[in-house]
Structure formats: C-alpha cells, structure tokens
Amino acid sequence: MSEESENCPKCGAPLSEVAETATGRKLRRCSQGSWNPQTHKTEGCDFVLWLQVEPKELDEKCPKCGAPLILQVTRFGKKMKKCSAGGWDSEVKKPTGCDYVEWINGTREALDEKCPQCGADLILFTTAGGKRAKKCSTAGWDKVARQATGCTYIQWLKAG
Ligand SMILES: [Zn+2]
Numbered sequence: 001m002s003e004e005s006e007n008c009p010k011c012g013a014p015l016s017e018v019a020e021t022a023t024g025r026k027l028r029r030c031s032q033g034s035w036n037p038q039t040h041k042t043e044g045c046d047f048v049l050w051l052q053v054e055p056k057e058l059d060e061k062c063p064k065c066g067a068p069l070i071l072q073v074t075r076f077g078k079k080m081k082k083c084s085a086g087g088w089d090s091e092v093k094k095p096t097g098c099d100y101v102e103w104i105n106g107t108r109e110a111l112d113e114k115c116p117q118c119g120a121d122l123i124l125f126t127t128a129g130g131k132r133a134k135k136c137s138t139a140g141w142d143k144v145a146r147q148a149t150g151c152t153y154i155q156w157l158k159a160g
C-alpha cells in the first residue's frame with residue numbers, strides 16, 4: 001500500500017491509513033478524528049475521504065461492443081461487470097458510451113439433488129449478500145421480457 005502523505009483539508013493533520021468498510025468501500029479518516037461507537041459521533045475532526053474502489057479489468061469482452069469488461073463495486077457493496085467503454089456524464093446525469101452492465105448476483109453450485117417440482121437438478125445459489133438458497137437449475141431470468149422463466153422452485157436456507 002502506498003503511503004501518500006495527504007493532509008486533511010479541514011484541519012491540516014495527516015490522514016490515517018486506508019480503511020475498508022464491510023461493504024468493500026475504502027476511506028481515509030483524518031488522524032485527528034475517531035468514531036465513537038457509544039455516542040455514534042465522530043470525535044475530533046470529522047473529515048472522511050472516500051476513495052474510489054478501483055475498477056478491475058476482467059479477461060472478458062463486452063458482448064455488445066467487444067471492449068474489455070471491468071469489475072466494479074458500488075457504494076452499497078454490490079458487484080457488477082461493466083463495459084470499459086461506458087462512462088457517466090455527471091452534468092447531464094446520463095450514461096455515455098456503451099451501456100452494458102451485468103450485475104453479479106452471487107455464485108451457483110450444482111447439487112446432487114432433484115427439484116421436487118419438475119425433477120431437474122437443483123443448484124445451491126449464494127446471493128451477493130451471503131444468503132443461500134436451493135433453486136431449480138431450469139430457473140432463469142428473461143432480460144428482454146423482465147420476468148422469471150423456467151421452474152419457480154426455491155428453498156431458502158437458514159444461515160449457519
Ligand atoms: Zn482533520
């Protein structure tokens with residue numbers, strides 16, 4: 001990690017090292033400030049510098065335009081694959097360039113179990129938030145019609 005000697009624009013004290021939140025966002029607090037969990041207030045200087053989580057270039061190409069895809073984490077910790085040819089015009093608040101985005105909805109694993117509704121294989125589905133469910137492998141999502149397709153069987157698993 002590079003030690004950038006940046007100073008707080010509010011009080012001039014050096015910024016502390018990069019910290020990461022539970023959702024994967026990165027920030028640097030002013031070294032003169034600290035979060036008090038008892039009072040739910042920042043004590044001292046309250047300056048926080050949010051860092052942009054650097055997009056990671058993937059070894060995959062955009063199905064729309066062929067540019068490389070990048071992996072991005074949103075402010076809320078959701079992950080998505082985005083076309084590197086796409087951008088965001090903050091003046092008109094509209095996306096520019098290629099608009100291809102694919103949300104990463106977690107992982108799926110094949111199970112050695114059959115769907116009680118249709119007899120197809122079940123898969124173990126883990127959401128981006130860590131919830132797990134057994135789902136029918138024929139279930140899908142029609143992006144054009146914006147509706148679920150295939151078998152609707154789902155069984156959510158309790159954590160732990
Ligand atoms: Zn400060």
Ligand SMILES: [Zn+2]
Pocket residue numbers: 062063064065066067083084085086098099100
């Ligand atoms: Zn593209």
Ligand SMILES: [Zn+2]
Pocket residue numbers: 115116117118119120136137138151152153
């Ligand atoms: Zn099924």
